[in-house]
Amino acid sequence: MMLGLIRPDSGEVRIKGHQFTNANRHLLRHIGAIIERPDLYGYLSGWDNLRMLANLSGKDINSSRLTQVLELVGLRGREKDKVRGYSQGMKQRLGIAIALVHDPDLLILDEPTNGLDPQGIAEMRKLITSLSRDHGKTVMVSSHLLYEIEQVASRMLIIHKGKKITEGTVSELMDPDDTLFDLQLDMDAGLEQLLKESTWITSVEAMQPGSVSCRMHPDRMPEFSAWLVAAGAGIREIRSSHSLEAYFISLTHDAAHSAGTI
Amino acid sequence: MMQLIRQELYKTFHRPRTYISFAIIAAIAVIIEVAMIADGRTFVDFALSGVTEQFDLQGNIINGYFVTYIILQSLIVNIPLLVALVAGDAIAGEAGLGTLRLLLTKPVARWQLVISKFAGSLIYTLALLLWLAIIALGLSLFLFGEGDMLNLKSDEVVLLLKDDILWRYLAAFGFAALAMTSVAALAVLLSVFSDNGIGPIISTMGIILFFTIITNLGLPSFELVKPYLLTTHMIGWKGFFSDPVPYDAMRDSALVLCAYTIVFVAAAIIVFNRKDIKS
Numbered sequence: 001m002m003l004g005l006i007r008p009d010s011g012e013v014r015i016k017g018h019q020f021t022n023a024n025r026h027l028l029r030h031i032g033a034i035i036e037r038p039d040l041y042g043y044l045s046g047w048d049n050l051r052m053l054a055n056l057s058g059k060d061i062n063s064s065r066l067t068q069v070l071e072l073v074g075l076r077g078r079e080k081d082k083v084r085g086y087s088q089g090m091k092q093r094l095g096i097a098i099a100l101v102h103d104p105d106l107l108i109l110d111e112p113t114n115g116l117d118p119q120g121i122a123e124m125r126k127l128i129t130s131l132s133r134d135h136g137k138t139v140m141v142s143s144h145l146l147y148e149i150e151q152v153a154s155r156m157l158i159i160h161k162g163k164k165i166t167e168g169t170v171s172e173l174m175d176p177d178d179t180l181f182d183l184q185l186d187m188d189a190g191l192e193q194l195l196k197e198s199t200w201i202t203s204v205e206a207m208q209p210g211s212v213s214c215r216m217h218p219d220r221m222p223e224f225s226a227w228l229v230a231a232g233a234g235i236r237e238i239r240s241s242h243s244l245e246a247y248f249i250s251l252t253h254d255a256a257h258s259a260g261t262i
Numbered sequence: 263m264m265q266l267i268r269q270e271l272y273k274t275f276h277r278p279r280t281y282i283s284f285a286i287i288a289a290i291a292v293i294i295e296v297a298m299i300a301d302g303r304t305f306v307d308f309a310l311s312g313v314t315e316q317f318d319l320q321g322n323i324i325n326g327y328f329v330t331y332i333i334l335q336s337l338i339v340n341i342p343l344l345v346a347l348v349a350g351d352a353i354a355g356e357a358g359l360g361t362l363r364l365l366l367t368k369p370v371a372r373w374q375l376v377i378s379k380f381a382g383s384l385i386y387t388l389a390l391l392l393w394l395a396i397i398a399l400g401l402s403l404f405l406f407g408e409g410d411m412l413n414l415k416s417d418e419v420v421l422l423l424k425d426d427i428l429w430r431y432l433a434a435f436g437f438a439a440l441a442m443t444s445v446a447a448l449a450v451l452l453s454v455f456s457d458n459g460i461g462p463i464i465s466t467m468g469i470i471l472f473f474t475i476i477t478n479l480g481l482p483s484f485e486l487v488k489p490y491l492l493t494t495h496m497i498g499w500k501g502f503f504s505d506p507v508p509y510d511a512m513r514d515s516a517l518v519l520c521a522y523t524i525v526f527v528a529a530a531i532i533v534f535n536r537k538d539i540k541s
Binding site for chain 1: 369
């Protein structure tokens with residue numbers, strides 16, 4: 001919708017302060033995008049794919065710029081090969097090169113790690129971070145892989161069933177005081193009383209004989225665990241589940257409950 | 263815009279599929295030419311059996327012009343199908359590949375994309391006809407030489423003198439280009455509706471075959487619709503091989519073909535402008 005592929009039912013898209021419509025598609029020169037899959041012309045070489053789409057970007061782009069972008073995404077040396085022979089990761093990188101070649105201010109990457117192997121995912125993460133940090137690009141990533149988002153994003157917006165349910169910086173949304181810890185302890189009786197005396201815990205979520213789930217700031221855990229041991233509660237396991245995934249699930253669960261649709 | 267058209271041509275002529283059409287035309291034309299070298303006399307004796315009873319025919323009857331006409335008549339049903347093979351795939355094929363989304367994330371207007379697709383298909387069509395001219399007319403003239411041409415129609419035989427023929431072929435190829443342009447426009451229009459290339463290719467072929475059958479069937483109930491059918495006017499090129507040439511009817515056919523082309527392309531732009539691109 002932001003790129004004009006689908007018409008909105010209502011509202012408008014603004015790019016650099018200008019309303020984006022079919023009549024002023026020239027605004028798209030400020031944006032580079034890959035959508036979901038790196039769909040390319042398999043019967044053409046990587047170079048031809050990049051050159052053709054660069055020529056449509058609305059800016060003058062010479063061969064040295066193409067080479068530079070191929071270098072950046074790590075495809076230098078393979079550009080003359082037909083794209084049908086590329087691995088998924090190479091296609092994804094070529095997709096990024098196409099999105100980047102005209103030096104846009106904003107990059108929109110839809111599921112950029114789709115179909116990549118673990119090494120490819122790590123490389124993509126590095127590339128996205130570098131684009132933002134070293135090249136000053138604004139990168140907008142949409143993804144279902146929340147762990148990946150957590151690693152690279154500075155701001156997040158969560159959409160559930162077509163509606164925005166929250167938005168903000170990562171630190172705003174994921175309050176460290178709310179980090180959830182699961183502890184397995186060698187203590188049954190007196191555990192509840194012991195936790196009541198603790199000053200480090202934000203809240204206790206669940207308690208069973210020998211285990212407790214509680215929230216606290218991760219920085220307080222060393223002191224808290226030392227205190228537990230001193231109080232006679234041997235620690236068998238501490239597991240932190242502070243993650244965007246856990247946050248997302250709790251958020252969407254709440255949203256579904258409030259909408260009565262679970 | 264020129265950039266888009268150049269890219270369309272680059273893509274079209276870098277795909278193996280494009281050359282299937284050129285190979286089919288060459289194969290059919292060469293097979294007919296070889297067959298005419300081997301069995302031409304038997305074929306002509308059979309075809310002219312009614313005529314030779316009343317007239318004494320002398321000279322090089324199996325000449326390049328005569329063979330070309332036979333090739334064109336054999337290929338005339340196939341050419342629209344070959345045009346559809348590329349034009350029908352123009353937009354739908356990109357949607358199937360997923361590259362349509364990629365193109366539309368660039369600052370390119372949708373109408374420009376449709377026009378460039380149509381222009382690309384048009385140039386492919388013209389290249390196909392030029393190839394046909396070279397293989398059918400050029401090679402036949404080379405193999406069989408010039409001569410007066412007999413045009414055997416169902417109800418008459420037209421004899422065209424050899425110095426009066428070449429221009430007719432050139433004009434016929436020009437007219438055929440107009441006819442095939444309208445087929446390309448139809449295929450591009452159908453291509454807008456689909457997300458894979460096969461649908462529009464088959465639909466275009468189906469529509470052309472369906473209306474060709476209606477055009478060729480002599481049933482009175484079809485006479486009413488015939489003047490409005492694309493297929494009725496597509497065979498207008500044959501008019502150049504009548505004597506005298508029915509210029510008025512051919513001008514009307516040319517206008518109808520132009521009108522169809524404009525309507526198809528305009529409809530393609532309108533539909534594509536409103537379409538949500540999801541693949």
